[in-house]
Amino acid sequence: MKKSLIVSSFCSVTKKEVTLNNKVIYKGSGNDFSDLSNDIYTKFSIGYPKFHKMDNLSKLGFLSVELLLSDKNLNLKYPGEEIGVIFMNSASSLDSDRHHQDTLSNRENYFPSPSIFVYTLPNVVIGEICIRHKFYGEGNFFVAEKFNTDFLVSYIEELFECNAIQCCIAGWVEFDGDDFESLVFLIEKPDKTDIGIVNFETDIIRNIYEKLK
Amino acid sequence: MRDVFIASDNIITSLGFTTIENANIMLDGNTGICLVEDKLIAPFPFYASIIDSVKLNSQFSCIADPYHFSRFEKMSICSIKDAISGMDIDYADPRTLFILSTTKGNIDLLESENKNKYGKDRIYLWNTARLIQHFFNFSNEPVVISNACISGVQAIITGTRLINAGIYDNVIINGTDIVSEFVISGFNSFKSLSTGPCRPFDKTRDGLSLGEGSGTIILTSKPSLSKSKEKILVGEGFTTNDANHISGPSRTGEGLFLAINRLLKKIPAEIDFISAHGTATPYNDEMESIAITRAELQSVPVNSFKGYWGHTLGAAGIIESVMSVYSLRNNVLINTLGYHEMGLTNPLAIIDRVIRKEINNCLKIASGFGGCNAAIIFCKK
Numbered sequence: 286m287k288k289s290l291i292v293s294s295f296c297s298v299t300k301k302e303v304t305l306n307n308k309v310i311y312k313g314s315g316n317d318f319s320d321l322s323n324d325i326y327t328k329f330s331i332g333y334p335k336f337h338k339m340d341n342l343s344k345l346g347f348l349s350v351e352l353l354l355s356d357k358n359l360n361l362k363y364p365g366e367e368i369g370v371i372f373m374n375s376a377s378s379l380d381s382d383r384h385h386q387d388t389l390s391n392r393e394n395y396f397p398s399p400s401i402f403v404y405t406l407p408n409v410v411i412g413e414i415c416i417r418h419k420f421y422g423e424g425n426f427f428v429a430e431k432f433n434t435d436f437l438v439s440y441i442e443e444l445f446e447c448n449a450i451q452c453c454i455a456g457w458v459e460f461d462g463d464d465f466e467s468l469v470f471l472i473e474k475p476d477k478t479d480i481g482i483v484n485f486e487t488d489i490i491r492n493i494y495e496k497l498k
Numbered sequence: 499m500r501d502v503f504i505a506s507d508n509i510i511t512s513l514g515f516t517t518i519e520n521a522n523i524m525l526d527g528n529t530g531i532c533l534v535e536d537k538l539i540a541p542f543p544f545y546a547s548i549i550d551s552v553k554l555n556s557q558f559s560c561i562a563d564p565y566h567f568s569r570f571e572k573m574s575i576c577s578i579k580d581a582i583s584g585m586d587i588d589y590a591d592p593r594t595l596f597i598l599s600t601t602k603g604n605i606d607l608l609e610s611e612n613k614n615k616y617g618k619d620r621i622y623l624w625n626t627a628r629l630i631q632h633f634f635n636f637s638n639e640p641v642v643i644s645n646a647c648i649s650g651v652q653a654i655i656t657g658t659r660l661i662n663a664g665i666y667d668n669v670i671i672n673g674t675d676i677v678s679e680f681v682i683s684g685f686n687s688f689k690s691l692s693t694g695p696c697r698p699f700d701k702t703r704d705g706l707s708l709g710e711g712s713g714t715i716i717l718t719s720k721p722s723l724s725k726s727k728e729k730i731l732v733g734e735g736f737t738t739n740d741a742n743h744i745s746g747p748s749r750t751g752e753g754l755f756l757a758i759n760r761l762l763k764k765i766p767a768e769i770d771f772i773s774a775h776g777t778a779t780p781y782n783d784e785m786e787s788i789a790i791t792r793a794e795l796q797s798v799p800v801n802s803f804k805g806y807w808g809h810t811l812g813a814a815g816i817i818e819s820v821m822s823v824y825s826l827r828n829n830v831l832i833n834t835l836g837y838h839e840m841g842l843t844n845p846l847a848i849i850d851r852v853i854r855k856e857i858n859n860c861l862k863i864a865s866g867f868g869g870c871n872a873a874i875i876f877c878k879k
Binding site for chain 1: 541605609623628652656659660665683737739741743753760867868870
């Protein structure tokens with residue numbers, strides 16, 4: 286039987302709290318994402334000025350991965366082209382799409398902006414994370430109504446199986462209107478010394494996600 | 499690892515509603531890009547390739563009532579319908595998967611006059627995919643891939659891997675995007691739109707022309723399903739990231755070079771031709787030429803199809819792959835329309851006239867916003 290991949294670390298960001306490997310590392314004080322994201326950025330000393338130019342979806346994905354990798358240095362362990370980033374969500378880039386559409390609705394006040402338009406593609410969050418961490422490997426952004434763990438797990442297993450990647454950051458990064466949530470995983474092959482926190486298996490991933498609710 | 503074959507395909511653009519209709523017009527040297535003056539789309543005139551609405555509705559009315567479907571959905575359904583016609587596949591079989599590749603889906607439904615036309619959830623990409631899935635009674639939750647301009651190639655790579663792994667036997671992939679107020683205004687704000695029909699790799703190129711289109715490609719593990727006598731295999735494919743800039747192509751072509759190089763390591767054969775992304779923006783074409791040269795493929799014939807139907811975003815990787823496969827099946831290299839004079843610091847062997855010769859494989863590449871790149875190979879069995 287083939288050995289299951291392992292989750293070396295996982296991080297969630299919701300309105301309520303931020304958790305890293307099941308431990309609460311931040312308690313949210315309000316519902317506003319702008320306050321929450323700035324607060325996390327400051328509290329965890331992220332120090333990456335480009336963060337402030339990102340749209341909400343990118344900020345959410347970026348912060349989640351910053352915290353996920355806070356005590357890791359993947360670049361020492363893997364070449365950049367062996368590290369993949371695979372995300373899924375329900376609303377695609379709809380938050381920025383609505384923002385861009387608002388700049389067009391009035392012909393007397395028509396001011397489309399490249400700095401908004403560039404974020405009207407959901408995979409740009411993957412680009413932001415790759416730039417920050419020098420990851421050059423496989424990327425993919427899937428859109429599904431709900432977090433489709435069956436599909437995501439089997440697709441990522443195949444990426445490891447065909448040696449497209451040696452390491453993967455993957456998960457659910459959703460931003461729609463006033464609602465947002467993220468759950469990201471660091472996935473690696475098991476070795477003698479590292480058996481991870483949990484196995485990367487559909488039921489386990491689904492259970493972790495359902496506990497967020 | 500199981501082989502993956504192309505069973506059937508379709509292309510819908512302003513040039514025609516089937517792959518052959520498109521090919522014939524392209525071989526005659528005609529473009530579908532023209533000057534558009536439509537105040538509903540933009541307060542300024544622009545060059546684009548637009549599908550005739552009357553023709554779309556008349557084609558669609560042979561399938562269903564156009565009143566209940568958006569422009570995007572009509573294009574997508576017409577394309578899938580043509581590709582699956584005459585195919586002996588059980589679509590309700592759980593071994594068959596539907597993948598939708600798109601950047602913006604039903605984005606015109608964000609416009610205030612369209613907002614309540616079909617209900618508020620129709621804007622969600624997964625919902626559009628599910629509507630199409632139900633229309634054809636496809637089994638399984640559909641998969642939506644949205645990775646900027648590499649979406650189409652990415653969808654073919656993903657579908658191929660799922661069949662390779664034995665998770666599915668057949669994968670129906672449709673890639674569609676429409677020309678909308680949304681995308682025209684966005685690319686215009688980037689100053690990326692061309693002042694005439696786009697001119698890929700040409701010295702005078704000054705931007706891209708947007709286009710709308712829908713393409714379908716059906717992948718299968720069963721070679722007997724292929725509609726054509728010439729069996730085409732889908733080879734390996736890889737995606738990479740530049741890790742450099744979210745909207746500007748890499749100056750070193752790093753990500754695209756890595757994707758091509760990974761692929762070349764896996765295939766012993768020489769590449770017969772390259773179907774490039776070739777958007778005709780100064781930076782994209784220059785970046786591609788750097789990546790291709792770094793991979794030592796600068797003497798391989800290369801073309802871009804964008805001069806015929808513009809940049810069709812999430813459909814581009816599908817329709818350009820379908821046309822590349824047409825080239826393989828018919829042993830014909832199609833010229834890069836709009837190209838006249840070398841405009842690259844690393845010159846490439848741009849295909850500048852129709853050439854009929856034996857060709858056995860094709861490298862298809864694509865790059866997009868977010869720094870993403872993709873490369874895949876198609877070859878004769």
